[in-house]
Amino acid sequence: MGYKGVMNRLAEELNQTLSDSIAYGFLSPLGRRMYFPKGIVAQSDEAKEKAKRYNATVGLATRKGEPFYLQDIYTAFKDGIFKPSQIFSYAPGGGDKTLRTLWKESMIQKNPHLKGKKTSLPVVTSGLTHAISLAAEMFVGEGDSVVCPDLFWDNYDLIFSDLIGAKPVLFPFYGEHGGFNVEGMKNALMSVESEYVRIILNFPNNPTGYTPSKTEAKEMVAALISVADSGKKILVLSDDAYFGLFFEEETEKESLFAYLADAHENIFAVKGDAATKEEMVWGFRIGFITYASKGFTDAHLDALTKKTLGMIRCTVSNCDRPGQSLVVNAIQNGTHYAEDKETIFKAMDERYRIVKKAVERHKDERIITPYAFNSGYFMAFSTNGRNAEDLRVYLLDKYQIGAINIMGHTLRLAYCSVEPEGLDEVVDTVYKAAEELWS
Numbered sequence: 001m002g003y004k005g006v007m008n009r010l011a012e013e014l015n016q017t018l019s020d021s022i023a024y025g026f027l028s029p030l031g032r033r034m035y036f037p038k039g040i041v042a043q044s045d046e047a048k049e050k051a052k053r054y055n056a057t058v059g060l061a062t063r064k065g066e067p068f069y070l071q072d073i074y075t076a077f078k079d080g081i082f083k084p085s086q087i088f089s090y091a092p093g094g095g096d097k098t099l100r101t102l103w104k105e106s107m108i109q110k111n112p113h114l115k116g117k118k119t120s121l122p123v124v125t126s127g128l129t130h131a132i133s134l135a136a137e138m139f140v141g142e143g144d145s146v147v148c149p150d151l152f153w154d155n156y157d158l159i160f161s162d163l164i165g166a167k168p169v170l171f172p173f174y175g176e177h178g179g180f181n182v183e184g185m186k187n188a189l190m191s192v193e194s195e196y197v198r199i200i201l202n203f204p205n206n207p208t209g210y211t212p213s214k215t216e217a218k219e220m221v222a223a224l225i226s227v228a229d230s231g232k233k234i235l236v237l238s239d240d241a242y243f244g245l246f247f248e249e250e251t252e253k254e255s256l257f258a259y260l261a262d263a264h265e266n267i268f269a270v271k272g273d274a275a276t277k278e279e280m281v282w283g284f285r286i287g288f289i290t291y292a293s294k295g296f297t298d299a300h301l302d303a304l305t306k307k308t309l310g311m312i313r314c315t316v317s318n319c320d321r322p323g324q325s326l327v328v329n330a331i332q333n334g335t336h337y338a339e340d341k342e343t344i345f346k347a348m349d350e351r352y353r354i355v356k357k358a359v360e361r362h363k364d365e366r367i368i369t370p371y372a373f374n375s376g377y378f379m380a381f382s383t384n385g386r387n388a389e390d391l392r393v394y395l396l397d398k399y400q401i402g403a404i405n406i407m408g409h410t411l412r413l414a415y416c417s418v419e420p421e422g423l424d425e426v427v428d429t430v431y432k433a434a435e436e437l438w439s
């Protein structure tokens with residue numbers, strides 16, 4: 001076993017490469033120790049290129065250059081589309097190269113402000129949860145503060161507080177005018193005493209379904225730049241799980257990452273996104289992590305990528321292969337790809353509009369209050385100090401309607417998973433149940 005309290009030479013080299021970059025100061029003790037070993041994976045990658053006669057590197061049973069396989073699995077895939085290796089082999093460390101390139105191209109297409117900006121090639125992770133926890137393990141140490149709006153995906157608690165031992169610094173999600181609380185975000189960042197501050201932002205947001213307007217997004221970027229100007233170094237982790245589901249004209253349609261990628265030497269932008277929701281393949285477990293900062297060189301990005309590959313290697317080794325092949329095939333050869341994506345977007349847009357109208361009909365009721373929402377899969381109600389768990393249980397027991405209690409003060413509805421015909425009834429019943437319980 002290698003680690004005996006002495007830093008591995010490859011880790012030292014990567015740290016040396018990163019030492020003049022903003023990423024260096026963010027590395028946790030684990031992030032500093034991390035490297036991508038020149039072990040079996042790296043050697044077999046090299047052999048794939050050069051071992052033209054016999055390649056005896058990988059522990060994968062092959063015949064005539066293709067893996068052995070069970071017919072019952074292979075025949076479940078349509079004839080002639082995939083070679084056995086595209087289903088059964090290990091995916092390369094970091095993921096299928098074609099998928100990584102396609103994802104980067106589509107990221108630029110969907111975020112025109114990324115055009116011409118230097119970013120790493122996205123690394124494939126085992127879903128977005130994995131991308132977030134990798135970033136947390138590499139760049140957040142025990143006791144470090146992590147700034148986050150107070151309405152967040154509950155898994156952040158497990159990742160940042162329980163797994164890492166970081167300290168959450170929360171600020172109210174909504175500002176006085178009802179939109180995103182830019183001022184609160186800035187104050188929270190400035191309140192962290194350390195020179196290095198981390199923030200995680202998720203839009204379209206889970207649980208609120210809110211994405212900042214174009215004006216708010218500009219203000220957010222300006223606020224982050226002004227914190228960076230004050231001398232603080234900021235790591236901004238953009239969780240773009242529900243990217244693209246924007247239903248209103250004035251909503252910002254690009255990831256913050258696109259604006260932050262070259263915004264300031266003191267801003268380290270990390271983007272976590274995923275095929276899981278963007279390509280509707282939730283169970284395939286395909287996410288991505290991408291890095292950028294104004295001061296990054298190619299060598300910095302390469303060193304960060306190698307550390308990320310090391311993290312993947314020592315946890316899940318590599319990620320799901322058939323899922324990656326299926327997504328590449330759909331993007332490259334799909335005959336219904338764009339059309340199906342459009343259909344699904346329209347279906348979500350329709351549900352959003354029904355819920356919006358349903359909520360509007362109850363605008364004079366005061367027991368529960370909907371948070372502003374304009375995007376994604378969800379909307380949520382503040383229970384105004386009353387226990388949201390009581391409302392959840394009551395809805396379930398009396399009306400057989402399932403909703404989620406968030407932290408005892410918020411009730412979340414995932415309208416993405418209710419047929420349009422049922423949405424009016426769901427919203428009306430939530431109001432009725434709140435009235436029955438609490439008026």
Ligand SMILES: Cc1ncc(COP(=O)(O)O)c(C=O)c1O
Pocket residue numbers: 126127128129130153202205206239241274276277282286287
């Ligand atoms: C805000 C947010 N981020 C990340 C994820 C994780 O997605 P994945 O299924 O790709 O791990 C979710 C899933 O519910 C989410 O709601």
